[in-house]
Amino acid sequence: MTKRVYINSVGSVSAQKTFENDSFLDEITVHYDTTISVISPNYKDYIPPAAARRMAKGIKMSTVSSKTALDEAGLENVDAIIVGTGLGCIDDSEKFISAIIDNKEQFLTPTRFIQSSHNSVSGQIALGIGCKGYNYSYVHSAASFESCLIDAMMQIQLEEAKNILVGGVDELVAHHVDTHRLIDHIKKTPVESSKLLTSKTAGCVMAEGAHFFVLSEKKQASTYAELIGVRTYNTLSKEQLAQTVTEFLREHELNSDAIDLVVLGYNGDVNFDAYYDLLTQDMFLNTAQAYYKHLSGEYDTASGFGFWLASKVARTNTLPAAARLNQITTATPRTILLYNQYRGEYHSLVLLRQC
């Protein structure tokens, strides 16, 4: 029999105050902008100041978030570390490029180049806890985090690992924002969080964050939920979406009536939110619906926030009011489906179950 996969802990640094696991969106920070930075924890509580000074923000956020997850799972080490990131420590990449250009390839130092390597986060975590196990970094835009989940599930099911640290991290950086605003991937006018879906403008509100989880073969007191299935699709037409969701659920011997809560990656981009409408206005019209990117902002691994939200809902039987998309409530959100896509590509379906 295939091993089950449990989400045994969570860790989050995001645009909401999520870095402490004992609260669950009790106070909401309302943003009114086109970009949002994370609400930073006091990094000194987690990282020696001398080390923190040299660290890229992506590494700092990940250090806090991964440490939170490891502590909650009661682990000092794991069998594997798998990190997803759209752009890695892109602040260092951009500063290294501008230094190359501005200084005509002279007087450069290696630190920024080293940190700009896409796997610097997974490497740093391994170095920090002395983990010599499997160490991967997925860099596939909005499917980076889901690629980690697929890999980790496969390892636990094939009994290649017992405990795996998985995570997603991305930084918000000026040059990246400025260039992506040029091509309308980021909104040109600010929008208030609660009005994101009615903005009717192109692009997203871009943000940053780091979300880590321990996935394990054994259930324990700290367990949030069971991870049932994950799939990603490079393309999906609107016509294919409903059928694809149905097939995904059928693979797990479920139909749409079995879903108690659907968590959607709406990001307020008038050109692409229609994908989500297809599900909320039809297959899941009478199902409790949640969304989160008005709280977290959009970034390649923002679906890590969605996964965090769904895990918390499963554990607490509570969906915070700020994340509710419709009026339908469910007392026991037993089976939760997440759907995300970015600009019509990088579609993913994730299925969790209470346990």
Add this chain to the structure above:
Amino acid sequence: MGKGIAITGMGVISAIGNNVEENYRSLVSNTIGITKISHIDTVHKNDIMVGEVSATNSELEAQLGLSPDSWSRTSLLAVIAAKEAIANAGIEDINAFKTGLISGTTVGGMDKSEQYFYEYFENDKTWHHINGLHAGDSTQKIATELGMEASFTTTISTACSSAANAIMLGARMIKSGRLDRVIVGGADCLSKFTINGFKTLMILSDTYNTPFDDDRKGLNLGESAAYLVLESDAVVAKENKKVLGYVKGYGNANDAFHQTASSDHGDGAVLAMKQALKVAGLSTDAVDYINAHGTATPNNDLSEGRAMVRVFDGKVPEFSSTKAFTGHTLATAGAIEAVYSVLALQNNVIYPNLNFKTPMQEFDLLPQTELKQKELQVVLSNSFGFGGNCTTLLFSKQA
């Protein structure tokens, strides 16, 4: 004992050839691809040697029927190599089976990003490159060009073991039944970003790289793309496919020693090699040839050499690094050397470790320096990267 995953197609473009056949001919005729840099205008042009793909971007674009300045060079190389692999595997309908694509890259579209970094704000003709920076972009371009729909695609970036890890993931996904068929490999073009990055680390040689030589001065950067097609036994049987070789074993471990350097004792490399042998169910004496990572940096060759001595208990089989031919092609190294390993198995040859003169003082390891005919059953290939990332692949003639 682990059963191998069938390899049914290969494609490669590198400094020593524009396809698999040309690469093989170069390897067996001591034709190296290391030259002064010609496609990138860098202040370091007189201080470094590189392994460049000879074609210009315009020539690659013409080959693919693209208008000028459409894509990053990484994507151009990637699509050319991936198409060769698909043709070689005789695939006509890419969506006929559950097909995936896993690609490794470190630079992605960095060549265009560094070129237009400031110009983006002045010239909207450059804007199509803005979203080409992220590493997944070249992967999606391959998927589109191959006509893949509603498929599993992903991108791995673990520095210089990226493509080796793509191959390992692909083999695992077929073994677990998640995919029937998967295209695995990687692509990286040369860029000022990597040239200057490695320059700051002071590990670039100003002359031809000399793997495992006591006087080695560092690496030559290279560029390439290489892809392999892996297929399940069911697909191979159903389609009556010719099998080129098998991915027999794989292992990934972390050195957890330093951000960029490998440990002197090579712990990560030892773990990766042992894991690969364990997955394959093979003992060390089954390995007939090692295609070493052998970048010719002082650090890598010492660490890797020590690791080989440890794993093989002093009885290291014939080994060589092909980096003297191609340069170090970063993310792609594991894929290009997978292609070379399969060619070695098919032709029963061990490639020479060129430019070797003086044995290293730390151990008495002598790489194979002449082309050698030898009946090969199993080839071991190493790829190691920043972040302590160590990957070993085992390729075999028999399943």
